[in-house]
Amino acid sequence: xxxxxxxxxxxxxxxxxxxxxxxxxxxxxxxxxxxxxxxxxxxxxxxxxxxxxxxxxxxxxxxxxxxxxxxxxxxxxxxxxxxxxxxxxxxxxxxxxxxxxxxxxxxxxxxxxxxxxxxxxxxxxxxxxxxxxxxxxxxxxxxxxxxxxxxxxxxxxxxxxxxxxxxxxx
Amino acid sequence: xxxxxxxxxxxxxxxxxxxxxxxxxxxxxxxxxxxxxxxxxxxxxxxxxxxxxxxxxxxxxxxxxxxxxxxxxxxxxxxxxxxxxxxxxxxxxxxxxxxxxxxxxxxxxxxxxxxxxxxxxxxxxxxxxxxxxxxxxxxxxxxxxxxxxxxxxxxxxxxxxxxxxxxxxx
DNA sequence: TTGGAATGTCAACAAGACTGACTTAAACTG
DNA sequence: CAGTTTAAGTCAGTCTTGTTGACATTCCAA
Numbered sequence: 593x594x595x596x597x598x599x600x601x602x603x604x605x606x607x608x609x610x611x612x613x614x615x616x617x618x619x620x621x622x623x624x625x626x627x628x629x630x631x632x633x634x635x636x637x638x639x640x641x642x643x644x645x646x647x648x649x650x651x652x653x654x655x656x657x658x659x660x661x662x663x664x665x666x667x668x669x670x671x672x673x674x675x676x677x678x679x680x681x682x683x684x685x686x687x688x689x690x691x692x693x694x695x696x697x698x699x700x701x702x703x704x705x706x707x708x709x710x711x712x713x714x715x716x717x718x719x720x721x722x723x724x725x726x727x728x729x730x731x732x733x734x735x736x737x738x739x740x741x742x743x744x745x746x747x748x749x750x751x752x753x754x755x756x757x758x759x760x761x762x
Numbered sequence: 763x764x765x766x767x768x769x770x771x772x773x774x775x776x777x778x779x780x781x782x783x784x785x786x787x788x789x790x791x792x793x794x795x796x797x798x799x800x801x802x803x804x805x806x807x808x809x810x811x812x813x814x815x816x817x818x819x820x821x822x823x824x825x826x827x828x829x830x831x832x833x834x835x836x837x838x839x840x841x842x843x844x845x846x847x848x849x850x851x852x853x854x855x856x857x858x859x860x861x862x863x864x865x866x867x868x869x870x871x872x873x874x875x876x877x878x879x880x881x882x883x884x885x886x887x888x889x890x891x892x893x894x895x896x897x898x899x900x901x902x903x904x905x906x907x908x909x910x911x912x913x914x915x916x917x918x919x920x921x922x923x924x925x926x927x928x929x930x931x932x
Numbered sequence: 933t934t935g936g937a938a939t940g941t942c943a944a945c946a947a948g949a950c951t952g953a954c955t956t957a958a959a960c961t962g
Numbered sequence: 963c964a965g966t967t968t969a970a971g972t973c974a975g976t977c978t979t980g981t982t983g984a985c986a987t988t989c990c991a992a
Contacts, residue, residue: 610897613931615890616825618897618909619799620927623818624920625912626796627839629789643978648793655786662938669797674980676940698938698989720785726914727780727788730907737900737907739788742795744896750794757790761783813947831970844949846971868958868969 632718645670645678647715650704653688654712655757658701660693667753687711802888815840815848817885820874823858824882825927828871830863837923857881 633647652667653659661679665672679702682688687708693699704712727735743751803817822837823829831849835842849872852858857878863869874882897905913921 610894612890614905615893615897616886616931617928618893618905619821619886619889620825620924621909621912622796622799624924625915626792627920628916629792631917641977645979651789655790660938661940670979671981672939673941673982677979680940696938696990698987700939716786716789719789720782722915723785723788724780726911727785729914730910733903734907734910735784735788737904738911739791740900740904741896741908742791744899745795745892746798747801750797754790754794758787761786815948832968840948841950842970843951843972847948850971863969866959866969868956870970 628722629719632722633715636714636718641681645674646682649675649678649682650687650708650712651716653702654704654709654716656760657703658691660699660701662699664702667757669750682708798892799889802892803885806884806888811851815844816852819845819848819852820857820878820882821886823872824874824879824886826930827873828861830869830871832869834872837927839920852878 630644634644637643637647648668649664652664656663656667659667661672661675665675668675679688679690683690685707686705689703689705689708690700691703693701730738743754746754800814804814807813807817818838819834822834826833826837829837831842831845835845838845849858849860853860855877856875859873859875859878860870861873863871900908913924916924
């Protein structure tokens with residue numbers, strides 16, 4: 593199985609991609625690619641008093657305007673104390689607006705302000721530019737495979753969240 | 763361009779995958795998949811006094827036995843102070859051995875001990891299991907695409923490092 | 933009206949990254 | 963050989979982001 597040779601089954605299915613060596617390459621590809629993935633927004637954020645956590649909050653508030661704190665908590669997978677620290681600075685700095693819920697006044701609905709949208713735009717422009725270049729270089733078939741593997745790598749719950757977001761968009 | 767419809771060029775090339783919405787889905791896929799990618803080793807490490815940084819060090823020392831501290835620094839992309847903290851505990855706990863270089867006595871060459879190999883095995887077994895399942899579900903073509911896109915997403919320097927490691931393996 | 937849920941806040945803490953300054957030892961170089 | 967550079971390690975301090983635990987407030991719903 594880990595003899596380094598390509599293996600072909602009766603069906604013609606290449607099993608080389610399941611050797612430990614191939615899996616390790618996949619693992620390292622994820623590690624190095626994720627660094628590239630976050631590098632551009634990180635550079636922008638480094639000049640401000642913000643970090644990756646702020647980027648994530650701003651991204652998902654933009655993606656799902658009016659989302660509740662609890663919903664955002666589930667998406668981000670952090671504790672409310674951790675999110676609250678980030679959210680507080682964003683609200684103080686006038687990037688995020690928190691509106692008391694109409695039907696349920698316990699809930700807070702989160703929205704980006706004009707300044708919030710400006711930051712979100714800068715960050716996602718940078719991140720999208722890299723993603724666009726990678727997608728273009730790799731071609732449509734590779735992109736489809738990329739997404740298929742990533743989806744298969746998610747936990748079931750995360751996958752559901754991802755699907756829900758996907759369906760809500762465009 | 764961002765009208766939500768599939769676009770086909772003369773060459774028959776589907777350009778839908780370059781819409782902002784598709785790029786955003788790619789970004790979110792990376793975010794959620796990376797969480798899954800690190801979840802299993804993180805769970806194992808949580809029970810010990812170790813974290814993700816220890817995992818990374820152990821992984822790359824296993825991958826490139828005898829690597830110098832400087833080389834590891836370049837691979838991991840952190841400061842020597844940050845790496846040193848992690849490396850010190852690993853050496854103290856007898857998981858990593860540091861040997862003075864033969865030709866250049868300033869250098870330290872890093873190796874996993876038996877215990878180090880045991881931990882590395884546990885961690886990478888867990889991570890490989892998820893990767894293997896994802897690869898199997900997605901199929902060989904998807905896996906090839908996955909790797910193509912990830913490679914295109916890396917910074918040039920990281921990509922060189924990744925290639926060097928890849929060639930040194932199997 | 934009482935219990936539980938959603939939110940927020942305070943405090944304390946830890947991992948893991950960072951900068952800057954400095955030491956030691958070894959190797960290279962003019 | 964003297965001076966400089968390189969590799970590694972250390973000390974001190976800071977920052978972001980995560981964690982627990984305890985507690986208050988508000989308000990919906992049985």
